[in-house]
Amino acid sequence: MAKKNSYSQYLRNHLGKLIDETDLPPLKKEFMKSRWLDQVLWLEGRATKERDRHHSLRLLTIIGGVIVPAMVGFNSTNPRIKEIVGWSAFGLSQAVAISAAVEEFFSHGEKYKQFRNTAENMKIEGWQFLQMAGPYSQFESHDDAYSTFAYHVEQLIQKDVQGFVSQFEEKEQKSKEKTAETVAQNAELALSNLNEQMEYQAQLRREAEKRRWEEEQKLLQGEFSAPPEPDATNEEDVQPIPSVTLEDLPILGAAAMAWFEEEEPEEPKKQESSNGKGSSEPAKSAVPQLITPEQAAKIMDCPLSDCQKYLPGVLEALQNYEILDKQVLIGLLATVRVETNGFKPINEFGGPKYFTKHYEGRRDLGNVQPGDGAKYHGRxxxxxxxxxxxxxxGQKLGVDLENNPELALDPTISAKILACYFKDRGVATAAKVGDWRKVRKLVNGGYNGWDVFSKYVDKAKAVIG
Known part of the structure; x- marks a missing residue:
């Protein structure tokens, strides 16, 4: 302890003297001592403590791990000596296990590396500043270089804190995973013990029933012929007890609760025509061609063949929902470009694992059944x-999308969903007045992808507007 204190005191005196000899103003010298020098000394002390603890625990684990097998294998003709060695081996093995567990829990070795690394980096930074070397050689005086030095010191401290937090979070996550695994194992063990207890109780009942039958036969011996001994396992009043499985336990949480949605109002029935042969639909008006496939391909940076194939259906859907307008078309093209990276209906980028991670159990999306996350991914x-x-x-369009989600990839249905969404959610209204941030928020819920969206809004405005 005296040696440690003497080294710490040496650092404080020596480095403090060097700080006093610089051309820094008194206030900056004081700040340097209280912030940099005190931090160096604190890190040195913590690194030394963590190193000593780590070495002590590891030394006990290593030596004990070598000695215990030898003690277990020791054989003596003296029972007393054999008993002493056996109990000693047991005690030492427990000490080894505790030592390893303590080291794993407190992570003294990892802390020692972290504190030592930060301390050395802090000392290197200080020596370079005091000697006007390295990154400080470009400055004429300590006073000129002070701001840079203070910034570097704070960066090192911040990095040390972030490393500690990251290590803590990682350990906490591992602890949660281990706890979950332990809970699952304990549940299985509890169920297994429950089944064994129930089977044991059933066996006791069968044995008691058999003894009762034997006693009755002894009392009746000589008066009636003894009936054949029944098989206790086949008696009608001894019912087999079913095994208990995890599936028998009640489900918990959101999975146990049904999800309800308000029913959509039924659409009015179509009136029969005067000839009684069904409804008569008004003739569709021609769809205004506000943009050509070539112009769309230029705006969207996508193949011309996609625009030739899909653009007519999108324009027709906008016409049917009475929102076909240049401003609406600008917002729609930019939205489709962000969502699909082109101009065609696609599956969301990702896979089953990604969809399950992000969408499974999301009650706000209506995903309340197992497998809903992957089944109802973006399309x-x-x-x-x-x-x-x-x-x-699906109800709005008269298509069973809930049971056939792949229909959302059909170009005609996908275009209707797009147009319906733009009209119902007020996206078209926002686009007509040029409120593009509101357009993006109404589609995305935020402003994710805004840079790309705004870029293609500007491109569309240059061509269409």
Whole structure:
């Protein structure tokens, strides 16, 4: 301890003297001592403590791990000596296990490396500043270099804190995973013990029933012929006890609760025509061609063949929902470009694991059944997502999207979903007045992808507007 204190005191005196000899103003010298020098000394002390603890625990674990097998294998003709060695081996093995567990829990070795690394980096930074070397050689005086030095010191301290937090979070996550695994194992063990207890109770009942029958036969011996001994396992009053499985336990949480949605109002029935042969639909008006496939391909940076194939259906859907307008078309093209990276209905980028991680159990999306996360991932031009959206827009379009989610990739259906969404959610209204940030927020819920969206809004405005 005296040696440690003497080294710490040496650092304080020596480095403090060097600080006093610089051309820094008194206030900056004081700040340097209280912030940099005190931090160096604190890190040195913590590194030394963590090193000593780590070495002590590891030394006990290593030596004990070598000695215990030898003690277990020791054989003596003297029972007393054999008993002493056996108990000593047991005690030492427990000490080894505790030592390893303590080291794993407190991570003294990892802390020692972290504190030592930060301390050395802090000392290197200080020596370079005091000697006007390295990054400080470009300055004429300590006073000129002080701001840079203070910034570097704070960066080192911040990095040390972030490393500690990251290590703590990682350890906490591992602890949670281990706890979950232990809980699952304990549940299985509890169920297994429960089955064994129930089987044991059933066996006791069978044995008691057999003894009762034997006693009755002894009392009746000589008066009646003894009936054949029944098989206790086949008696009608001894019912087999079923095994208990995890599936028999009640489900918990959101999975146990049904999800309800308000029913959509029924559409009015179509009036029969005067000839009684069904409804008569008004003739469709021609769709204004506000943009050509060539212009769309130029705006969207996508193949011309995609625009030739899909643009007519999108324009027709906008016409049918009475929102076909240059401003609306600008917002729609930019939205489709962000959502699909082109101009065609697609599956959301990712895979089953990604969809399950992000969408499974999302009640806000209506995903309340196992497998809903992957089943109702994003599809189409606008990436419709979640059971609730598939059900709602399926009802609006008269298509069973809930049971057939792949239909959302059909170009005609996908275009109708896109146009319906733009009209119902007020996206078209925002686009008509040029409120592009509101357009993006109404589609995305935030402003994710805004840079790309605004870029293609500007390109579309240059061509269409």
């Amino acid at each position: 189409g031009y606008i990436q419709i997502t979640g059971r609730a959206n598939y059900r709602t827009y």
